[in-house]
Amino acid sequence: MLSLEEILQQIQPVSLDSGVQAQARMDSQTKPPASLGRLEEIVRRLSAIHGDKPVRVRKKSVYVFAADHGVVQEGVSAYPAEVTAQMVLNFLNGGAAINCLARHVGADVKIVDIGTHHDFKNIEGLIHRKIAGGTQNMARTTAMSIEQARTSIQTGIELAYEAVDAGYDLLAVGEMGIGNTTPATALMCVYGSVNPADIIGRGTGVDDDGLKRKINAIETALQLHKPKPDDPLNTLAQIGGFEIGAMAGFIIGSAERRIPCIIDGLISGAGAVLAMQFQPLIRDYIFASHRSCEVGHETFFKLSGQTPLFDLDLRLGEGTGAVLAMQLIEGAVKIYNEMATFDSAGISGKNQDPVKTDSP
């Protein structure tokens, strides 16, 4: 595989011409111009991503990256760390929310152990890519080494390549990791130039005391490491998580292969923010899905220039919001590919519109 730097350089701008052509086709279809609103925006963007290739969705998958976090020692989560591994088993058994929703939309679920505490042995169905048994506590030391940070990103890229080679043409990222809203919020503080207390959220539902500990852990980590935003690899190593690095890599890899990737909530948003910091062109290859309850999520919307497709007060993660967005995206694509045109259906155009009413 090429180096991270080489891969980043290979990422191409999307084709705005293809987007314009797609809009022209939509304007000939049997509806008032622009009346499908953001569904048309979705098709324009997909067309720009795919370039010369047809806009279609044949095979969908969500990659769920699981990891543990040393910072849970600071008492930042409402749940014990063992829940990360227990939920991985729940995913493998098909019993979690993401499994139910993925079945609903016809997407495959891939579970990646990128750095949990637990030893899953050779358990079937799990993608075994453990970098270490959880990060170190970022409030005391760097979360991971630079080498581990690079490995997490490269692993994500490799998995994106494998997904694209397997025929997936609509991808999504999700995650599971007790404590991971803490590093994600820390990253949003760095990239949004905001203070922890201003964007802190309750994650899985931490109480008021836990919230104070969470703010304190992030403030301590930021003071200790003084992360430089323009050095995303080092920032990831200082205050990140293995799943955040792997999602950043997955987003980079799918963009390099010109396949759209849907972003879920706060933590995958932090991965996307890192990916865009590595290569700003990536913002045109990703889709924001939903607006999380976690305020820190806003930094992702600001930096990506995107508005979420919906706002359902979700705060579960796992990729649940991203998979719900697959339905909308696929619906928009089906309309684009299947809808009649004014000509084909013999429908009159607008009043006083010589282009439509007098055209051959």
Added chain:
Amino acid sequence: MLSLEEILQQIQPVSLDSGVQAQARMDSQTKPPASLGRLEEIVRRLSAIHGDKPVRVRKKSVYVFAADHGVVQEGVSAYPAEVTAQMVLNFLNGGAAINCLARHVGADVKIVDIGTHHDFKNIEGLIHRKIAGGTQNMARTTAMSIEQARTSIQTGIELAYEAVDAGYDLLAVGEMGIGNTTPATALMCVYGSVNPADIIGRGTGVDDDGLKRKINAIETALQLHKPKPDDPLNTLAQIGGFEIGAMAGFIIGSAERRIPCIIDGLISGAGAVLAMQFQPLIRDYIFASHRSCEVGHETFFKLSGQTPLFDLDLRLGEGTGAVLAMQLIEGAVKIYNEMATFDSAGISGKNQDPVKTDSP
């Protein structure tokens, strides 16, 4: 069939107890409490509607009511009136946006001629329930007679009953009718106590002069008829449309049978507002889907007490937004029915939470 008044009296309050029981079950499932946000609200509401019966979605359908409007004589639409019938043929051929989206979500599409100009003869696939060849021009006379208004509502109720008898357990309403944002906006003015100029929209895309004509037509009609909000049947006759009355009836009929009905944009919103005026309990049986570009739609949200599930700048009608909401509702139901519980998956509960960690 019973009279309209008898049917309205038979509508029962939803079962709040069932909603509470559903929430208790969701709180035992493998996710932080309330972390699925509005998906949990959907399940609570469905459970309250179904009462003792299981919450599930087996068969879905959208009913698209087509009608013409005498008020197009005032130059209120960007498209000629013949487009109503042309679009009905497009629906029957499966070429319109609603067909593509319904195929996508696995819903059946039923097209009802409730009052178009066109003579479709015995054309197959169309539900022939024409009341008249379009309404009269409400800016000059009453849009329809009281008898026609009653027939439109009763037809809607009958069709809802047929749908429920055929096994549909998730219904949606949509419409097609050149000019129909004008009567719908007029109704929203009456029920929202607002002026036409404050909520007027461009419908299919009328220009500035057309917009003035549209405001003028509504103001003229409101001055001419002075509709009384507490007399919805007469108000429908004065300034309504056949599809609006039929949708109101369909909403009434599905509520009476305790089957949820999803509302689309401005025009079906006007139908829902009428239905709620007939029987306020109906608000608990309907689901708002999306927020239309048409400002008048707000009156529906205000009177139903609902927040739309998404806002995608749609302004097409046909039931397109309602059908997109079917996906979300069905996804919420699948999570509810298929997701593991903390106990069944052997997952630890919250830290310091004796109820979860010590329960048998």
